[in-house]
Amino acid sequence: MTIILHHEQIKKLASLNENLIPIIENAFVSLSEGRATTPPIMRLDIPEFHGEADVKTAYIKGLDSFAIKIALGFFNNPSIGLPSSNGLMILFDSKTGALKAVLLDQGYLTDIRTAIAGAIASKHLANLEVSNVGIIGVGMQAQLQLQALMLVRKPTNAFIWGRNKGKTSIYIDAMKNKLNINFHQCLNIEELCEKCEIIITTTPSKEPLIKDEWLKKGMHITAMGSDAEHKNELDPRIIKSCNLYVPDKQSQTNVLGELHHAIKKEIVDKNKKFKELGEIIKNPNLGRQTKNDITVCDLTGTGVQDTAIARHTYDIANSNI
Amino acid sequence: MTIILHHEQIKKLASLNENLIPIIENAFVSLSEGRATTPPIMRLDIPEFHGEADVKTAYIKGLDSFAIKIALGFFNNPSIGLPSSNGLMILFDSKTGALKAVLLDQGYLTDIRTAIAGAIASKHLANLEVSNVGIIGVGMQAQLQLQALMLVRKPTNAFIWGRNKGKTSIYIDAMKNKLNINFHQCLNIEELCEKCEIIITTTPSKEPLIKDEWLKKGMHITAMGSDAEHKNELDPRIIKSCNLYVPDKQSQTNVLGELHHAIKKEIVDKNKKFKELGEIIKNPNLGRQTKNDITVCDLTGTGVQDTAIARHTYDIANSNI
Numbered sequence: 001m002t003i004i005l006h007h008e009q010i011k012k013l014a015s016l017n018e019n020l021i022p023i024i025e026n027a028f029v030s031l032s033e034g035r036a037t038t039p040p041i042m043r044l045d046i047p048e049f050h051g052e053a054d055v056k057t058a059y060i061k062g063l064d065s066f067a068i069k070i071a072l073g074f075f076n077n078p079s080i081g082l083p084s085s086n087g088l089m090i091l092f093d094s095k096t097g098a099l100k101a102v103l104l105d106q107g108y109l110t111d112i113r114t115a116i117a118g119a120i121a122s123k124h125l126a127n128l129e130v131s132n133v134g135i136i137g138v139g140m141q142a143q144l145q146l147q148a149l150m151l152v153r154k155p156t157n158a159f160i161w162g163r164n165k166g167k168t169s170i171y172i173d174a175m176k177n178k179l180n181i182n183f184h185q186c187l188n189i190e191e192l193c194e195k196c197e198i199i200i201t202t203t204p205s206k207e208p209l210i211k212d213e214w215l216k217k218g219m220h221i222t223a224m225g226s227d228a229e230h231k232n233e234l235d236p237r238i239i240k241s242c243n244l245y246v247p248d249k250q251s252q253t254n255v256l257g258e259l260h261h262a263i264k265k266e267i268v269d270k271n272k273k274f275k276e277l278g279e280i281i282k283n284p285n286l287g288r289q290t291k292n293d294i295t296v297c298d299l300t301g302t303g304v305q306d307t308a309i310a311r312h313t314y315d316i317a318n319s320n321i
Numbered sequence: 322m323t324i325i326l327h328h329e330q331i332k333k334l335a336s337l338n339e340n341l342i343p344i345i346e347n348a349f350v351s352l353s354e355g356r357a358t359t360p361p362i363m364r365l366d367i368p369e370f371h372g373e374a375d376v377k378t379a380y381i382k383g384l385d386s387f388a389i390k391i392a393l394g395f396f397n398n399p400s401i402g403l404p405s406s407n408g409l410m411i412l413f414d415s416k417t418g419a420l421k422a423v424l425l426d427q428g429y430l431t432d433i434r435t436a437i438a439g440a441i442a443s444k445h446l447a448n449l450e451v452s453n454v455g456i457i458g459v460g461m462q463a464q465l466q467l468q469a470l471m472l473v474r475k476p477t478n479a480f481i482w483g484r485n486k487g488k489t490s491i492y493i494d495a496m497k498n499k500l501n502i503n504f505h506q507c508l509n510i511e512e513l514c515e516k517c518e519i520i521i522t523t524t525p526s527k528e529p530l531i532k533d534e535w536l537k538k539g540m541h542i543t544a545m546g547s548d549a550e551h552k553n554e555l556d557p558r559i560i561k562s563c564n565l566y567v568p569d570k571q572s573q574t575n576v577l578g579e580l581h582h583a584i585k586k587e588i589v590d591k592n593k594k595f596k597e598l599g600e601i602i603k604n605p606n607l608g609r610q611t612k613n614d615i616t617v618c619d620l621t622g623t624g625v626q627d628t629a630i631a632r633h634t635y636d637i638a639n640s641n642i
Contacts, residue, residue, distance in 0.1 A: 002425065004325060042363040044378050044387070049416045055376050055389065057365050066365070068376065070389055070411065072418030086418045088411065090391065095370045097393030097407045102423055104323065 003101040005317055010105045013320070014313045016112055016144060018151045021123070024116045025281045027060070027308035031249060032278025035061045038249070038303045050075040058303030065100055067091050067310035069303065071110055085110075085140075089310040101314045109313060113305040115144035117248065117277075118200055118222050121297035123152035124280050124287055125246060126198050126220035130155050134196030136189060136210075136233070137203040138162035138171035141224065143178075145200045150179060159195050161186040163203075190214055201225050201233040208261075212237035217292040223258050224299040234296070236262035243293040248277050249302045257298040324422040326638055331426045334641070335634045337433055337465060339472045342444070345437045346602045348381070348629035352570060353599025356382045359570070359624045371396040375548075379624030386421055388412050388631035390624065392431055406431075406461075410631040422635045430634060434626040436465035438569065438598075439521055439543050442618035444473040445601050445608050446567060447519050447541035451476045455517030457510060457531075457554070458524040459483035459492035462545060464499075466521045471500060480516050482507040484524075511535055522546050522554040529582075533558035538613040544579050545620040555617070557583035564614040569598050570623045578619040 005013070014020075030036045042055035051074040059066040071087040078084055087107040091100040103109060133155040135142050146158060158181055162168035165185070172183045186192040193199065193214035201209060203225045210221065212235045221242075223233045239245050239262035247253035250273070254260060262268040277297060280287045288295055326334070335341075351357045363376040372395040380387040392408040399405055408428040412421040424430060454476040456463050467479060479502050483489035486506075493504045507513040514520065514535035522530060524546045531542065533556045542563075544554045560566050560583035568574035571594070575581060583589040598618060601608045609616055 004423075037365060037367070039363050039365050042360050042376055042378070044358060044360050044380055044389075046358070046380050046387075046415060048382070051415070051418055053378065053387075053389065053413065053418065055363055055378075057363070057374065057376075059365055059367050061369070066367075066374075068365075068374065068391055072413065074416070074418040077417055080417075082417055082419075086420065088420060088423075090409065092374065092393065094367060094372070095395070096398055096401075096403055097372055097374065097395040098403075099407065099409060099425065102325075102409075102425075104420065104423075 002099045003314065003317055004104065005101065005313070006104050007106045007108060010103055010108055010313060013316045014109060014112060014309065016115060016147055020112065020116045020312070021120060021151065023308050023312050024113055024305055025120055027304040028120065028248065028278035029282050030060045031302060031304045032276040032282065036304050056303040056306055058307045059094065060304060060307055063311065064094050065091050065311055065314070066094055067307040069110065069306035071107060089306060091310045091314050103310055103313055109309045110306070111140055111144055113309040114141060114224060114299070114301060115148035117299050117305060118145045118224055119148035119152045120281065121222045121277065121299065122149055122198055122220060124284065125244070125295040125297055126153060127218055127291055130197045132157045132159060132196045134159045134192040134199040136161050136192065136199065136201045137225065138167050139202060141202040142171060143175060145202055145224065146175065147178065149198065149200065153198065155181060155198070157182045157184060159184045159186050159192045161189050161192045203233060204231055205233050206230055207232065208235040209233050210238065211235045212241055215241065215294050217294065220295045222297045222299060226257050227300050228256060229260065232258065232261045234258045236265050236267050238296060240267050242296045244288065244295045245274050246277050246280060246295065246297045247274055248299045250274055250276055252300045252302065253298045257300045259298055323420045324635065324638055325425065326422065326634070327425050328427045328429060331424055331429055331634060334637045335430060335433060335630065337436060337468055341433065341437045341630070341633070342441060342472065344629050344633050345434055345626055346441055348625040349441065349569065349599035350603050351381045352623060352625045353597040353603065357625045377624040377627055379628045380415065381625060381628055384632065385415050386412050386632055386635070387415055388628040390431065390627035392428060410627060412631045412635050424631055424634055430630045431627070432461055432465055434630040435462060435545060435620070435622060436469035438620050438626060439466045439545055440469035440473045441602065442543045442598060442620065443470055443519055443541060445605065446565070446616040446618055447474060448539055448612055451518045453478045453480060453517045455480045455513040455520040457482050457513065457520065457522045458546065459488050460523060462523040463492060464496060466523055466545065467496065468499065470519065470521065474519065476502060476519070478503045478505060480505045480507050480513045482510050482513045524554060525552055526554050527551055528553065529556040530554050531559065532556045533562055536562065536615050538615065541616045543618045543620060547578050548621050549577055550581065553579065553582050555579045557586045557588050559617060561588050563617045565609060565616045566595050567598050567601060567616065567618045568595055569620045571595055571597055573621045573623065574619045578621045580619055
């Protein structure tokens with residue numbers, strides 16, 4: 001029988017918590033070990049309405065189900081009072097193709113699995129002792145990435161930069177109610193880079209936000225905003241000058257992520273092979289070598305995360321019946 | 322609000338009837354006029370279980386909704402008493418990406434829109450006066466293609482060939498209850514070709530079934546079985562020797578259809594441009610020129626058909642509420 005779960009039910013079943021970390025870590029490991037089949041993302045553009053639909057999927061060998069995820073982004077929606085993101089996930093039986101569940105999550109599970117990927121990046125790449133974390137952007141992911149980071153590190157200060165000062169203040173007020181740390185609004189990104197040991201970029205920016213000359217020893221950056229060719233949050237020189245660049249899935253960051261821009265500008269050779277996040281999770285010796293290393297994680301979002309979170313949500317729903 | 326429709330409801334709402342013909346014709350016309358955005362098919366293979374998932378989509382400019390269709394084929398299923406096909410369609414609002422409907426049709430709507438495409442092919446390409454129709458294959462499409470053909474032509478005899486004689490007899494018994502024509506079981510395909518003016522091939526064959534030397538003047542063939550690189554129902558020489566070869570979508574038949582094999586064997590130049598079914602629907606002068614022409618239609622299945630039938634089903638459901 002097919003289970004159909006609605007947004008409110010899913011939010012209750014799958015909240016942002018530390019139990020999700022090993023689930024998403026395992027997904028990254030399966031990807032990097034070649035145990036996952038992940039066709040290229042399908043993308044449908046509807047330029048008249050500034051809209052797009054993306055389809056991702058992954059089958060992880062040995063697992064009894066796999067998900068297909070449809071994510072919608074319609075960027076005129078906020079002007080008519082609707083959220084720009086929407087979506088659903090569908091879970092299928094790996095042996096028979098039977099429809100196990102339709103998860104009408106409106107994009108919620110994507111938000112959660114993306115935030116957990118950010119936490120995993122910092123867990124495995126950032127220094128253990130962190131006082132100051134910087135968040136660039138003030139949208140949904142800016143909230144969730146900071147909440148997820150608190151599952152793996154205990155900073156005392158959060159420095160926030162947003163393009164719009166009013167929205168940045170609203171963000172800070174909202175987050176003060178959720179997290180017991182000190183919040184500071186930065187006037188510019190350079191100031192944020194000076195102060196922070198971990199920086200998470202969460203914007204759809206088309207121009208680099210962090211300059212290469214603002215890097216500091218020991219810093220870790222997670223860039224999670226870019227999931228399309230034209231998006232770019234980091235100065236492409238950073239990919240070369242950092243000590244360790246880690247893609248979630250290099251075949252994807254080659255064409256969609258921060259790496260893509262470094263390759264395009266011929267700063268990084270297109271054939272250079274980097275260790276993926278899953279390889280570092282599996283073998284921590286491949287990660288940060290010294291306290292002074294500068295590390296960068298480039299997250300473009302992968303189908304294995306979708307399959308993992310859809311399976312997890314289905315399992316909880318099933319155990320509650 | 323999202324409407325969720327189950328298989329039994331959908332079967333009642335959208336039956337195989339002549340009203341669907343103009344709906345699917347319009348879809349083909351939009352495709353050939355370049356008014357449709359149709360990303361390449363996404364395909365996930367699960368070889369351990371002889372399974373595959375295909376995702377198709379199309380946005381037709383000017384229409385207020387578009388569908389994404391997921392089709393599953395798990396070919397070990399019959400051995401455990403399950404159907405090999407499954408699937409669902411999801412309908413989205415073109416302006417906002419809002420989820421309008423989840424159609425849990427188990428592949429039914431794909432079956433219907435595929436059969437209607439076959440009817441459209443014969444309607445526009447076959448001679449008007451037809452006595453004998455040949456069906457190769459005895460599966461679901463062998464049934465539906467013949468039923469759909471009866472909407473556009475009035476043959477008096479149906480000649481059937483199936484690899485398995487027992488299944489062919491079962492097919493004929495079942496169809497006798499549905500259609501008021503005479504049924505004949507053929508011993509081989511050559512005999513079927515000798516007798517019939519319209520032939521519809523409906524198999525997943527990997528080797529050509531119809532030989533070039535069996536073609537007859539005035540014949541029309543619809544080959545609808547091939548939707549993957551390795552499938553092949555027609556001798557590739559037929560693509561060259563027929564008077565008119567018509568693909569549903571040439572960018573697809575170049576790589577998945579009967580044309581693909583003719584190109585691979587260098588029988589047809591890979592740059593040769595054929596008129597698509599939508600162009601002939603729009604301009605019948607481009608179709609059959611004489612009663613003696615041999616015409617071939619190569620159907621690989623397109624996302625515009627899915628969007629059209631999903632929209633139609635949604636509209637009926639909505640008007641019934």
